[in-house]
Amino acid sequence: MKILITGSNGMLGHDLQEVLKDRHELILTTSETLDITDKNQAMNVICENKPDIVINSAAYTDVDGCEENQDIAYCVNGDGVRNLALACKEVGCPLLHISTDYIFNGENDKPWVEDDEIGPINVYGRSKLKGEQAILEILDKYFIVRTAWLYGINGKNFPKTMLELSQNHSEITVVYDEVGSPTYTPDLAFAISQLIETDYYGIYHITNSGSCSWCEFAKYIFEVADIDVEVIPVTASEFARPAPRPSYSILENKNWIKNGFKPLRSYKEAIKEYIELIK
Numbered sequence: 118m119k120i121l122i123t124g125s126n127g128m129l130g131h132d133l134q135e136v137l138k139d140r141h142e143l144i145l146t147t148s149e150t151l152d153i154t155d156k157n158q159a160m161n162v163i164c165e166n167k168p169d170i171v172i173n174s175a176a177y178t179d180v181d182g183c184e185e186n187q188d189i190a191y192c193v194n195g196d197g198v199r200n201l202a203l204a205c206k207e208v209g210c211p212l213l214h215i216s217t218d219y220i221f222n223g224e225n226d227k228p229w230v231e232d233d234e235i236g237p238i239n240v241y242g243r244s245k246l247k248g249e250q251a252i253l254e255i256l257d258k259y260f261i262v263r264t265a266w267l268y269g270i271n272g273k274n275f276p277k278t279m280l281e282l283s284q285n286h287s288e289i290t291v292v293y294d295e296v297g298s299p300t301y302t303p304d305l306a307f308a309i310s311q312l313i314e315t316d317y318y319g320i321y322h323i324t325n326s327g328s329c330s331w332c333e334f335a336k337y338i339f340e341v342a343d344i345d346v347e348v349i350p351v352t353a354s355e356f357a358r359p360a361p362r363p364s365y366s367i368l369e370n371k372n373w374i375k376n377g378f379k380p381l382r383s384y385k386e387a388i389k390e391y392i393e394l395i396k
């Protein structure tokens with residue numbers, strides 16, 4: 118297939134390239150060669166290349182930054198996705214778009230399924246929801262993949278921050294009242310590579326299996342990395358940040374399993390592999 122990837126320099130973008138490059142022809146675009154907020158550029162680049170599918174891994178992902186820079190958030194995560202959807206419609210190709218657990222409000226006592234009521238509680242979540250809504254309005258052939266708590270080799274992420282902090286701190290405070298499923302970007306990229314081979318269009322939750330709080334995740338990271346650091350649990354309200362986060366973010370991978378795909382491996386196995394790689 119001829120696959121056009123946006124945001125190909127990002128954390129997930131890098132792993133998508135790795136996973137897809139041997140079996141597909143890739144058109145790799147970055148914010149310089151395809152700024153998704155530029156409607157004409159999006160239309161021109163996609164119409165010129167006529168891909169079989171567009172994968173959008175571009176986004177404004179600074180969750181706290183979104184509170185301050187609301188215009189940028191809505192422009193990239195909302196209007197940018199609309200521009201891609203319009204171009205895909207013009208060419209007649211599907212769009213696979215990455216969305217987030219942050220479109221839910223976090224008030225639940227069981228894992229969120231794809232058709233649960235949405236209700237973002239911060240600007241990032243609201244802007245990502247705008248992107249989803251644009252796709253639903255414009256396209257019939259789409260995959261919306263909601264995922265969560267991403268980490269990988271090529272980006273800023275929680276495990277990396279924990280390991281860096283441990284170099285000069287003997288105690289680290291970590292939030293214990295937010296739970297989710299840490300997800301390794303190569304595993305997600307592989308799942309996406311399977312999904313795009315099908316025409317099972319729709320909304321998907323895709324995360325590694327299992328779940329934990331940030332605090333449990335930090336403890337597990339230090340256990341696997343064999344680092345002696347004391348992890349001190351704090352509440353999200355004690356650990357004030359500009360954007361509120363949903364407290365319950367576990368996504369049931371219901372449509373993924375229903376369509377016959379295998380659950381992704383556990384987050385514990387995935388983080389072991391990641392730590393081995395970066396050690």
Ligand SMILES: NC(=O)c1ccc[n+]([C@@H]2O[C@H](COP(=O)([O-])OP(=O)(O)OC[C@H]3O[C@@H](n4cnc5c(N)ncnc54)[C@H](OP(=O)(O)O)[C@@H]3O)[C@@H](O)[C@H]2O)c1
Pocket residue numbers: 123124125126127128129130147148149151152153154173174175176177178193197215216217218245264265266267268272
């Ligand atoms: N990270 C997480 O924990 C998480 C959780 C759930 C869902 N997601 C979603 O997963 C996807 C991938 O996330 P990620 O962590 O890999 O993100 P990332 O590392 O921040 O990469 C995002 C990429 O988007 C590009 N970009 C930003 N504005 C753009 C624009 N106007 N036009 C074209 N490209 C633009 C950035 O390029 P520049 O650097 O050149 O600006 C960057 O390469 C995103 O949709 C995100 O919302 C992430």
